[in-house]
Amino acid sequence: MEKKKRKVDEINASSMADIAFLLLIFFLVATTMDVDTGMTRVLPPWVDAEKQKDNTDINQRNVLKVSISKGGRILVDEAEYTQADLIRDKQTNESRLSQETKTFLLSPDRSDKKDTVVNNQRLTLSEGVVSLKADKETQYKVYIEVQNELTHAFNEIREDYSQRLYQSSFEDLDPEQRTVISKLVPLKISEAEPNDQTKK
Amino acid sequence: MAKKGKKEVPKLSTSSLPDVIFMILFFFMVSTSMRDKDVIVTNVLPQATEITKLDKKNLISIYVGVPLDQQNVAGSAPRIQLNDSFQSTAAIRDFIASEVERRDEAERSKLTVNLRVDENSTMGIVTDVKQELRKAQANKISYAARQK
Numbered sequence: 564m565e566k567k568k569r570k571v572d573e574i575n576a577s578s579m580a581d582i583a584f585l586l587l588i589f590f591l592v593a594t595t596m597d598v599d600t601g602m603t604r605v606l607p608p609w610v611d612a613e614k615q616k617d618n619t620d621i622n623q624r625n626v627l628k629v630s631i632s633k634g635g636r637i638l639v640d641e642a643e644y645t646q647a648d649l650i651r652d653k654q655t656n657e658s659r660l661s662q663e664t665k666t667f668l669l670s671p672d673r674s675d676k677k678d679t680v681v682n683n684q685r686l687t688l689s690e691g692v693v694s695l696k697a698d699k700e701t702q703y704k705v706y707i708e709v710q711n712e713l714t715h716a717f718n719e720i721r722e723d724y725s726q727r728l729y730q731s732s733f734e735d736l737d738p739e740q741r742t743v744i745s746k747l748v749p750l751k752i753s754e755a756e757p758n759d760q761t762k763k
Numbered sequence: 764m765a766k767k768g769k770k771e772v773p774k775l776s777t778s779s780l781p782d783v784i785f786m787i788l789f790f791f792m793v794s795t796s797m798r799d800k801d802v803i804v805t806n807v808l809p810q811a812t813e814i815t816k817l818d819k820k821n822l823i824s825i826y827v828g829v830p831l832d833q834q835n836v837a838g839s840a841p842r843i844q845l846n847d848s849f850q851s852t853a854a855i856r857d858f859i860a861s862e863v864e865r866r867d868e869a870e871r872s873k874l875t876v877n878l879r880v881d882e883n884s885t886m887g888i889v890t891d892v893k894q895e896l897r898k899a900q901a902n903k904i905s906y907a908a909r910q911k
Contacts, residue, residue, distance in 0.1 A: 580784055590791045594791065595797075600815065605904075607902070608900070703880050711908075
């Protein structure tokens with residue numbers, strides 16, 4: 564007995580492309596590709612007002628005081644800086660502020676400098692703290708520029724150490740080596756309490 | 764001229780077109796992320812060079828800037844935007860708490876508060892926000908900035 568074979572109609576798939584296009588366009592419109600970028604910081608934990616007083620024990624010699632006042636004037640340990648000092652020199656890729664911060668962090672005459680030997684190389688531990696104060700009226704843009712230059716100084720030192728220790732750029736290091744460098748050069752930028760401003 | 768056997772150009776097969784489109788679609792689905800909530804304040808981020816990339820799913824965003832419209836109601840001074848509305852500094856603690864609650868326990872330690880502050884704001888409001896964040900024990904922050 565021969566059964567008549569019934570052919571199943573093929574489903575017309577020509578509109579599939581249109582459907583896919585529609586979905587594609589939806590995703591193109593509703594999503595973004597940009598990555599969030601920023602400067603990460605860790606704030607000090609909150610302490611109550613009474614306890615705060617005996618918390619200022621850091622050796623003043625190891626603190627580089629940077630303060631920004633209303634008109635965008637920048638004071639670094641009594642020396643006055645202007646906006647022009649934040650601009651990087653094209654050849655050295657250093658601004659006056661980052662240069663000054665670097666010299667401060669690496670200055671050999673400070674008391675609590677510690678030398679450590681890693682991979683048979685003597686490296687100086689950086690114990691310097693940069694204290695950054697900003698007036699209430701300071702423009703955020705200026706504040707970020709200053710932060711940027713300070714961070715640049717730290718990053719340059721890290722880069723330098725990483726070249727000396729591992730002969731490669733800090734960015735290419737594996738996490739373990741990174742922690743070694745980060746411990747040698749901790750990013751110590753203290754963002755002062757707002758009430759500190761009135762003290763001075 | 765007599766009828767010559769017309770040579771027809773064979774039709775281009777489009778049967779693989781959907782596959783191609785689907786591939787592009789999947790690429791976009793994987794490599795992009797959904798658009799953020801609407802920003803209702805001016806938000807031109809400052810420029811910097813020493814920036815790092817941040818993982819979007821570990822971020823809590825706080826916007827600070829001048830209200831874009833309804834200035835007669837919202838004022839023309841910089842305001843804080845949490846979720847989709849203007850809030851006072853006092854609301855930050857609850858906001859952080861509710862955001863932390865939403866995440867998995869394992870991810871909570873990685874959470875970073877992303878301060879998306881307009882470059883023309885003043886430090887006063889930023890400091891207030893930072894003090895509130897310290898009280899809320901959200902100590903990991905990031906100053907959002909663009910690549911210079």
